[in-house]
Structures are given as structure tokens and as C-alpha cells.
Amino acid sequence: MKLNIKNLTYTAAIATVLLTGSSCEKVDFGTINQNPNQTTEPITSALLTNALSSIGNRTWDAGGVVTIAGLYGQYFSETQYTDVSRYATPTANWDGFYSGVLYDLQNIINYNSNDATKVKAAVNGSNANQIAVARILKVYNYWILTDLYGDLPYKEALKGKGLIPYDTQESVYADFLKELKEAVGQFDGGLAPTGDILFNGSTARWKKFGNSLRMLIALRMSKANAASGRTEFAAALADGAGHISANADNAILTYPGGNFNNPFFGYYNVTKRDDYSVSKPLLDWMNSRSDLRNTVFGTSTVGFPFGLTRDAAVAFSNANTNFARLMATSVASSTSGVPVITASHMLLARAEAANLGWSSENATALYSQGIEASWNQWGLTNAGALASYMANPDVSLTGGEIAKKIATQQWISWYPNGMQGWSVWRKTGFPALTPAPGTTAIPRRLNYGPNEPQLNPENYKVAADRYQANGASNSQYARMWWDK
Numbered sequence: 001m002k003l004n005i006k007n008l009t010y011t012a013a014i015a016t017v018l019l020t021g022s023s024c025e026k027v028d029f030g031t032i033n034q035n036p037n038q039t040t041e042p043i044t045s046a047l048l049t050n051a052l053s054s055i056g057n058r059t060w061d062a063g064g065v066v067t068i069a070g071l072y073g074q075y076f077s078e079t080q081y082t083d084v085s086r087y088a089t090p091t092a093n094w095d096g097f098y099s100g101v102l103y104d105l106q107n108i109i110n111y112n113s114n115d116a117t118k119v120k121a122a123v124n125g126s127n128a129n130q131i132a133v134a135r136i137l138k139v140y141n142y143w144i145l146t147d148l149y150g151d152l153p154y155k156e157a158l159k160g161k162g163l164i165p166y167d168t169q170e171s172v173y174a175d176f177l178k179e180l181k182e183a184v185g186q187f188d189g190g191l192a193p194t195g196d197i198l199f200n201g202s203t204a205r206w207k208k209f210g211n212s213l214r215m216l217i218a219l220r221m222s223k224a225n226a227a228s229g230r231t232e233f234a235a236a237l238a239d240g241a242g243h244i245s246a247n248a249d250n251a252i253l254t255y256p257g258g259n260f261n262n263p264f265f266g267y268y269n270v271t272k273r274d275d276y277s278v279s280k281p282l283l284d285w286m287n288s289r290s291d292l293r294n295t296v297f298g299t300s301t302v303g304f305p306f307g308l309t310r311d312a313a314v315a316f317s318n319a320n321t322n323f324a325r326l327m328a329t330s331v332a333s334s335t336s337g338v339p340v341i342t343a344s345h346m347l348l349a350r351a352e353a354a355n356l357g358w359s360s361e362n363a364t365a366l367y368s369q370g371i372e373a374s375w376n377q378w379g380l381t382n383a384g385a386l387a388s389y390m391a392n393p394d395v396s397l398t399g400g401e402i403a404k405k406i407a408t409q410q411w412i413s414w415y416p417n418g419m420q421g422w423s424v425w426r427k428t429g430f431p432a433l434t435p436a437p438g439t440t441a442i443p444r445r446l447n448y449g450p451n452e453p454q455l456n457p458e459n460y461k462v463a464a465d466r467y468q469a470n471g472a473s474n475s476q477y478a479r480m481w482w483d484k
Contacts, residue, residue: 070418126190298324307436
């Protein structure tokens with residue numbers, strides 16, 4: 001081993017100073033411990049880019065918590081290791097949400113609010129505009145978390161505290177609606193936020209996104225607090241800033257390729273895994289009714305049976321090598337976008353609200369427009385095929401069962417966002433999903449991960465005891481507040 005004499009001499013000199021210096025003398029090392037290549041303050045535009053870069057993974061995260069939701073909602077099937085789709089108890093912690101995207105968004109708010117830093121932060125967009133975007137994105141990410149787990153640390157989170165109480169989902173939802181209303185109204189005429197890879201700094205599109213999110217959250221409350229949900233939905237629908245109503249307004253995260261690939265492309269082509277397929281329940285429904293979205297939702301129209309044992313899954317994959325991988329290559333190139341909230345989602349939401357009597361809009365017209373928008377979103381423009389599909393008795397509203405048909409089309413339109421598909425099923429019961437073979441029920445939430453009872457035991461226990469099922473607390477079969 002070659003010794004560095006220069007470094008040894010330098011170290012020895014430091015040691016001599018430390019050993020011989022008086023205990024009351026101060027040794028000034030100057031800037032020796034400062035890294036000149038490291039920033040001492042966060043760059044808010046970079047924080048925003050980082051927060052937005054993860055939004056595609058809120059749709060599908062290759063084995064993470066959102067993928068678990070997609071398995072429970074039977075968008076996907078596991079092809080080899082089938083424990084999750086057979087409802088083995090997950091050990092999924094939420095730490096990455098809090099220490100990652102939520103922490104970044106809170107820092108954007110902090111640095112644009114603090115008198116000592118907000119002037120410097122304003123070079124990346126007006127303080128008000130940056131705060132408004134961060135508030136909207138915080139709601140979006142917290143909405144995913146609470147709809148996965150239920151009650152969670154919220155109002156006292158992200159403040160540097162250790163033991164944080166859990167807020168009830170009911171109170172969290174109420175705050176969501178307040179935050180979104182205030183955030184949409186907070187945008188000013190100043191500099192648009194930089195680092196915005198979703199809307200390229202368009203505050204008009206951020207307002208539409210915020211109102212759309214407010215409408216979707218309000219609608220999810222339809223069985224838990226219909227009065228408040230109806231009021232909030234109507235207010236957001238009537239807001240002059242608008243909402244996502246046409247495919248030109250769609251919130252779609254695009255990818256440049258290279259080191260930042262579409263997640264489906266990256267999974268199959270970069271990591272070269274093959275553990276997930278489009279589920280047979282989803283493709284069977286579409287195949288039997290000539291829903292042409294079956295040509296883009298997977299690489300084939302051969303769905304994989306859901307919830308098989310490992311041996312049965314391996315046998316099926318060996319016998320059916322052309323089973324549908326997630327997303328056709330035409331919509332899953334390295335640079336393909338991932339939909340976040342689209343016109344189809346909003347038109348079908350408005351159809352549901354109209355059917356509930358929450359608005360005077362025409363539910364039938366909105367329903368048809370929502371299905372057409374979904375087809376067009378995926379590049380499907382065959383008018384004859386669409387008309388034939390719309391006339392199918394299981395699709396047309398003329399045969400009745402309006403709520404069931406709207407919910408089923410919502411379930412299809414949200415693909416591949418498993419979190420939303422699972423939530424549609426939990427709230428409405430549609431489509432009628434069958435539990436995995438040999439099991440009796442589909443989970444209705446994720447149980448709190450193993451870190452919580454270790455790191456926040458008292459607060460965890462209070463929350464876990466609210467979710468009792470089959471004699472156990474923190475049960476994945478317990479219903480959350482809005483799941484009536």
C-alpha cells in the first residue's frame with residue numbers, strides 16, 4: 001500500500017495543535033469542512049422537478065405500494081411471485097413519501113414563506129405561484145397515502161417532530177378541500193414556477209389541475225359526507241379557472257428517455273423484469289365487448305389469471321408466453337407519457353355526480369363523452385367501432401344500471417393507475433371482482449408498515465385500533481372512512 005506522506009504530515013500537524021493547545025483556546029479551521037461543490041440552500045426549482053419526476057410512479061411503481069393497489073384492483077396479475085395477489089400481509093412502509101416528495105414540497109413552501117429566503121427563492125417563480133403548486137402537489141401525494149392506509153400523520157408532519165399523532169381520514173379530506181380551494185386562488189400574475197416538467201409553468205393549467213383534484217376528492221366522499229362533497233364538487237365545477245375537460249388539458253408526465261424513461265419501458269427493457277401482466281379479469285371484460293383499448297393496455301390481449309399459486313402461475317406463463325405485458329409498445333416507448341388526470345376521468349366523474357343529483361348536467365352525454373375521450377387519449381379514433389361498443393348492453397345506459405356502468409367505465413379509464421382503479425371498486429363495488437382462488441375477501445386498505453409500531457408506537461396503536469377486522473387491529477380488510 002502506498003502512503004500519502006503529504007496527508008500524513010497534515011494530519012500530524014492537526015493532532016499536534018489539538019494535543020498541545022490550551023483547553024480554552026479556539027482553533028479556527030476556516031472553511032476546511034465546507035464543500036465548495038455543495039449548495040447550502042435548496043434550489044426550489046430543482047425540488048419541484050424532483051417532486052414531479054415521481055408522479056409517474058404514483059401510477060405504477062414496480063412492486064411498490066401503488067402496484068399493490070393495482071393488484072388488489074385487478075388491473076395487474078403477478079406472473080411468478082404471487083404472494084401479494086394472494087393477499088399476504090404487506091410490509092410496505094410510507095417513509096419514502098414523507099422523506100422524499102412531501103419533504104421536497106414542504107421545503108418549497110418554507111423557502112417561499114420565510115422572510116430570510118423568499119427573495120432568493122423568487123428567482124424560480126413568484127413566491128405565491130411556487131407555494132400554490134406545492135400545496136396542490138402535497139394534496140395529490142397525501143391523497144394517495146390516505147387512500148392506501150387511512151388515518152395518517154398529516155397536520156403535524158414535516159415539521160421536524162419525532163412522535164406525530166395520526167389525523168383521521170375525515171379531517172384530512174376536509175383539509176384537502178380547503179388547501180385546493182386556497183391554492184387555486186393563490187396564483188398571482190408573477191413569474192411562473194421554473195422546474196415544472198408537468199405543465200411547463202402554465203399557471204392556468206395548474207388551476208385546472210387543482211380544481212379537477214378537488215372535484216375527484218369531493219366525489220370520493222359521496223357515501224361518507226354527501227352534503228360536503230356535493231358543495232365542494234359544485235364549487236370546483238363552477239370555478240372560473242376551469243377544470244380538465246378536453247384531452248388538450250390532460251395532465252400527462254412526459255419522459256425524455258435516456259436516464260429518465262417511461263416506467264413501463266424501464267421495467268421491461270432496462271431492468272428486464274417480467275413479473276407483471278395485465279389481468280385476465282380486465283382483458284376478458286374488454287375482449288368480450290370489443291373495447292379497442294385492449295390493444296393498448298397490454299402487449300397482447302391474453303390476460304393473466306389473477307391470484308394463482310406460484311406453481312400455477314409459472315405453468316400458465318410457460319404455456320402462454322404471449323401473455324400481455326403492461327402497456328403496448330406503442331404507448332410505452334422510453335419517451336411515452338404517463339397520464340395523471342385526464343378529460344376522461346373528469347367527464348366520467350361529472351357523469352357520476354349528475355347521476356347522484358349533484359349537478360343539473362346530463363349524465364348520459366357526459367358518460368358517452370368520457371368513454372370517447374378515453375379512446376382518443378390512447379389514439380383510438382375508429383368511430384364505427386366506438387359506436388358499436390357504446391351500443392353494447394353492458395355499456396349503453398339505456399338498459400339501466402347507470403351507477404354500475406359509470407363505475408365500470410371509470411375503472412377502465414383509470415388504467416394503469418391501480419390506486420384509482422382499486423378505489424373505484426372499493427367505493428362502488430363495481431365491477432364485481434372475485435377474490436383470488438382459495439381466499440374469501442379482497443383487501444380494502446394497506447396495513448401500516450412495520451416501522452410505525454417501532455418508531456411511533458403510541459400514536460400508531462391509536463390509529464391501528466380503529467382498523468379492526470376479524471379480531472385483529474391494523475387489518476387490511478377493515479374499511480376506511482369513505483369506504484362505506
